[in-house]
Amino acid sequence: MTSIAAGKANIAKPHARKPERRHRPYGGYLSALWIYAGAFYTFLYGPLLMIVLLSFNDSEIVGFPFQGFTVRWYEVVFESPALLKALGNSLGVGFLAAAIATTLALSLAMGFRHQFRGKPIVLYLILVPIIIPGIIGGIVLLIFFGFSGIRSSLWTTVLVAHVNWVLPFAFLTLFPRLHGFDRALEEAAMDLGAKPWEIFTRIVFPIIRPGVIATALFSFSLSFDEFIRTIFVSGFDRTIPVQFWGLIVDELAPELPAMAVLIIVISIFSSLIGFYFMRRASKSAPT
Amino acid sequence: MTAVTPDRVPATTSRRKKVKDGGIKPIGKPFWLLGPGVLWLLIFGLAPLAFMLMMSFWTSTIYGTRPDFSFDNYARVLVTELYRDQLFKTLRIAIMTTAITVVISYPVAYLLSRLQGMQKAFFVLLMFLPFWTSYVIRAFVWLPILGRNGAINNALQALGIIDQPIDWLLFNEGAVFLGLVYVYTLFMTLPIYLSLEKIDPALVEAATDLGARPAAVFRRVILPLSWPGVLSGCIMVFLLSISAFVTPQLLGGPSGIMYGNVIASQFLANNNWAFGSALSISLVTIVLVLLLISSRWIGVQHVFTGGRNS
Numbered sequence: 001m002t003s004i005a006a007g008k009a010n011i012a013k014p015h016a017r018k019p020e021r022r023h024r025p026y027g028g029y030l031s032a033l034w035i036y037a038g039a040f041y042t043f044l045y046g047p048l049l050m051i052v053l054l055s056f057n058d059s060e061i062v063g064f065p066f067q068g069f070t071v072r073w074y075e076v077v078f079e080s081p082a083l084l085k086a087l088g089n090s091l092g093v094g095f096l097a098a099a100i101a102t103t104l105a106l107s108l109a110m111g112f113r114h115q116f117r118g119k120p121i122v123l124y125l126i127l128v129p130i131i132i133p134g135i136i137g138g139i140v141l142l143i144f145f146g147f148s149g150i151r152s153s154l155w156t157t158v159l160v161a162h163v164n165w166v167l168p169f170a171f172l173t174l175f176p177r178l179h180g181f182d183r184a185l186e187e188a189a190m191d192l193g194a195k196p197w198e199i200f201t202r203i204v205f206p207i208i209r210p211g212v213i214a215t216a217l218f219s220f221s222l223s224f225d226e227f228i229r230t231i232f233v234s235g236f237d238r239t240i241p242v243q244f245w246g247l248i249v250d251e252l253a254p255e256l257p258a259m260a261v262l263i264i265v266i267s268i269f270s271s272l273i274g275f276y277f278m279r280r281a282s283k284s285a286p287t
Numbered sequence: 288m289t290a291v292t293p294d295r296v297p298a299t300t301s302r303r304k305k306v307k308d309g310g311i312k313p314i315g316k317p318f319w320l321l322g323p324g325v326l327w328l329l330i331f332g333l334a335p336l337a338f339m340l341m342m343s344f345w346t347s348t349i350y351g352t353r354p355d356f357s358f359d360n361y362a363r364v365l366v367t368e369l370y371r372d373q374l375f376k377t378l379r380i381a382i383m384t385t386a387i388t389v390v391i392s393y394p395v396a397y398l399l400s401r402l403q404g405m406q407k408a409f410f411v412l413l414m415f416l417p418f419w420t421s422y423v424i425r426a427f428v429w430l431p432i433l434g435r436n437g438a439i440n441n442a443l444q445a446l447g448i449i450d451q452p453i454d455w456l457l458f459n460e461g462a463v464f465l466g467l468v469y470v471y472t473l474f475m476t477l478p479i480y481l482s483l484e485k486i487d488p489a490l491v492e493a494a495t496d497l498g499a500r501p502a503a504v505f506r507r508v509i510l511p512l513s514w515p516g517v518l519s520g521c522i523m524v525f526l527l528s529i530s531a532f533v534t535p536q537l538l539g540g541p542s543g544i545m546y547g548n549v550i551a552s553q554f555l556a557n558n559n560w561a562f563g564s565a566l567s568i569s570l571v572t573i574v575l576v577l578l579l580i581s582s583r584w585i586g587v588q589h590v591f592t593g594g595r596n597s
Contacts, residue, residue, distance in 0.1 A: 029501070033398040037410075040395045044417050047428035047469070050438060054431055063436030065445075104324040111320030113313035122325060123588060128332045130591055133530030133574060135547045136339075136567045139554055143342060143564065144335035160331050167324070172591060186314065196314040204314070225421035228532055232554065241423050248427055248537065260427065264420040271419040275412075 048264070055257035062252045073258035083259065086243035089154050090224055093239065096155075097162035098219035102212060104163075105170035109178045110200075126171050129164040137164065138232035145233065152235030161229040166219040173218060177211035177281060178204075210281035217274030221267050336571075343564035352560045360565030370549065370566070377546040378573075380460065381528035384467045385475075388524050389517060391468070392475040396516075397509075399476075400483035411480070418473040425470050426534045433457040433465075433538070458540025466534040471527050475520035482516025483509070515585055522581055522590045526574055546570060 054062060058070035077083055108126065112119070129137060138161060145157050152158075185207075189199050205212070227241035234242050240263055247253040346355040364370050399411055417425065432438045433456040440452040456462065486509060494504045532547035539545070550570065553563025578587055 030398075030401070033394055033401075037395050037398050040391065041413065043469070044414075044472075047425075047432060048417055048420075050432065051424075051428050061436050063431045063434060064438055064441035104327055107320050108324040110313070110315055111317045111324075114315075114317040114320075116317045116321075122321060125325065125328050125333065127587060127591065128328065128336070131574065131578065131587065132336065133526065133547070133570055135530050135532045135550060136571060139550070139563065139567055140335035140339045141331070142554060143560055144338050146560075147338070163327070164331055167328070168591070171324075172588075183313075190314075199314050221419060225423075227421060227423045232551075241421050244421075244427075245423055245533075248430075252430065256427070257431070260424045263424060267420045268416060271415075 051257050051260050051264075055261045057257070060254050062254060062256055073255040074262075076255040077258050077262060080255075082238075083240075083243060086238045086240045089158075089237055090240040093154055093159055093162055094220045094223040097159060097166055097223040098216045100159075101163050101166040101170045101219050102174075102216045105167055105174050105215065106212060108171050109174045110204075112175060113178060126168055128168075130168045134165075134228040137161070138229035141229070142232040152233045152237075154234075154237035154239075157233035157235070158230055158237060158239065161233050162223045162226055165226055165229055166222050169222060170215050170219050173215045173278075174208070174211060177208045208281070210277045214274045214277035214281055217270050217277065221270045221274065224270065225263075225267055339564045340568055342561055343568045345561040345564075347559045347561040355561075360562045361569075363562060364565050364569050373544075373546055373549050374569070377529055380463060380467070380545060381525050381531075384464060384471065384528040385521050385525045387464065387468050388472050388475040389479075389521060392472055392520070393479055393517075396476050396479035396483055399480050400486075414473065414476060422470045423533055426466050426537050429462065429466055429469070429538055430457070433462055457538060458543060460539070460543050462538040462540075463531075463535050463543040463545070466538045467528050467531060470534055471524050474523040474527060478516040478519040478523070479513055480516070482513045482519075486512045515589070518581065518585050519590050522577065522585070525577065529573065530570060 053066070055073055056069050056071065057064075057066050058068040058072070059066075108122075112122075132140075141157055141161050141164075142152070145152065145160075150156055185203050186199055189203050194202070225241060226239070227245065230239050231242055231245065238246065240259075244256070244259055244263065247256055247259070342352065343360055344356050344358070345352055346357060346359070395414075399407065399414065402410060430437070434440070435452045435454065437456070439456060440449070443449045444452065490508055490512070491504055494508050495501075499507065530547050531545055532551055535543050535545040535548055539548075546566070547570075550563055550566045553559045553566060557563075578590070581590070
């Protein structure tokens with residue numbers, strides 16, 4: 001989780017360095033590396049592909065042998081009110097957390113273009129939610145809200161937990177976008193008499209828009225997958241990962257693989273769109 | 288920062304506020320731009336943490352948690368053999384996990400950094416895809432592999448190697464290692480890859496031209512220059528492993544539980560919030576000390592951006 005958002009930002013702009021003469025000091029070892037990489041990718045993908053296979057297994061137990069092809073577990077997932085409720089909760093809190101975190105992060109990143117006293121301290125403050133271990137990020141909110149008399153629910157505690165978690169990544173993704181672009185346009189607009197708000201809405205924001213959209217999508221995906229902070233403050237409102245966890249812990253429910261596949265598809269889909277916008281962002285505003 | 292050189296723009300306008308690098312002052316007031324985010328983080332980030340620190344000196348009884356000022360909780364954290372052993376075991380697992388991920392990630396990161404164009408884009412993306420899904424799922428997938436009805440038992444039985452399913456594949460420390468490595472490898476691969484990417488190929492060429500053999504080039508040029516990435520990856524994986532909860536809970540069984548599970552049980556089962564706070568603060572302290580020590584080599588913000596710009 002943690003540096004994934006940063007990672008998403010990073011891979012979007014592969015270094016376009018091409019040596020004139022391709023030098024391969026490891027030419028001889030390269031084939032061995034490829035074989036190793038093959039094993040590595042198998043390690044990464046094998047278990048996930050197996051879950052996809054198991055989601056179609058016509059068997060009451062999560063496991064083998066493969067008893068035949070069925071889509072009934074997907075029907076179970078889509079017909080379960082509890083699961084649909086959890087899905088709705090996750091989508092809702094994901095959209096709202098992404099919107100709040102992206103807005104706050106954009107404002108913070110605009111502020112970080114200035115020189116001001118205590119800049120490193122503010123940066124540490126922004127990083128607090130990712131420095132603190134995830135499990136403690138959930139527990140502190142449990143006791144804090146517990147003693148404040150605020151009941152755990154989706155739109156209070158869970159939303160706060162998710163914004164906390166997503167905000168540092170949103171900032172780390174947005175900040176390079178705002179830090180890197182040519183300020184000549186802004187200066188020109190200012191010379192022509194534009195007000196700061198006009199400069200923001202008509203120049204700055206349009207330039208960084210793909211970056212903002214990408215940040216929002218990554219934020220959504222981080223929130224959608226969040227579990228460890230949510231479990232402590234979810235109360236009766238379960239999100240998808242919390243619901244999933246409940247089904248594992250109670251009894252290894254047979255629809256788990258189908259549900260896992262559904263979650264994987266939603267997360268990867270939103271991340272891929274975010275990745276696409278990030279690439280556009282790095283093209284339109286080269287750093 | 289892209290500074291606008293004064294000679295490019297006629298310096299006749301009066302509205303423009305100059306700052307010392309010669310560019311214009313960025314729009315907006317820092318106070319109002321930073322205000323909302325800082326306020327959020329103070330209220331929901333820092334204050335709850337401070338409250339937990341305070342509560343770690345309180346006392347929990349069956350009637351609830353009440354304000355107090357006693358070091359009893361911390362004494363219990365340090366003195367009780369159960370918690371001390373659990374802490375050392377967790378540190379051991381985190382260190383081992385970090386070591387394993389370095390070894391298995393480095394070659395792949397190296398290969399990725401050698402690739403070019405579309406091939407590189409494809410394999411880098413392929414590396415990321417699995418990590419864009421919840422770690423709960425990525426830990427869960429090992430249950431139907433290692434379990435009694437799992438893929439391994441099934442394959443071994445089908446091959447006639449075993450008659451009865453074997454039980455010791457799951458719910459032990461080995462399964463926890465496997466799960467943690469699987470869940471957190473990317474946090475090692477990514478920073479190492481990024482630091483290898485930054486190495487100027489001319490340096491490698493120069494070393495080769497000067498007669499260094501591949502092993503020497505690797506040991507004396509590539510390895511030292513990828514150090515920031517390795518360090519960043521190690522910190523990330525260590526921090527994530529030391530606070531693991533999901534993986535040990537699902538795959539570890541009673542013998543494989545870690546500090547995170549001990550902490551969680553104080554809140555989910557025992558309702559001993561004060562003592563749980565003391566355990567939590569201990570873990571936070573370890574994390575902060577580690578970041579403080581490593582800040583000699585790498586800034587905290589660079590740890591979370593994969594060792595870039597360090």
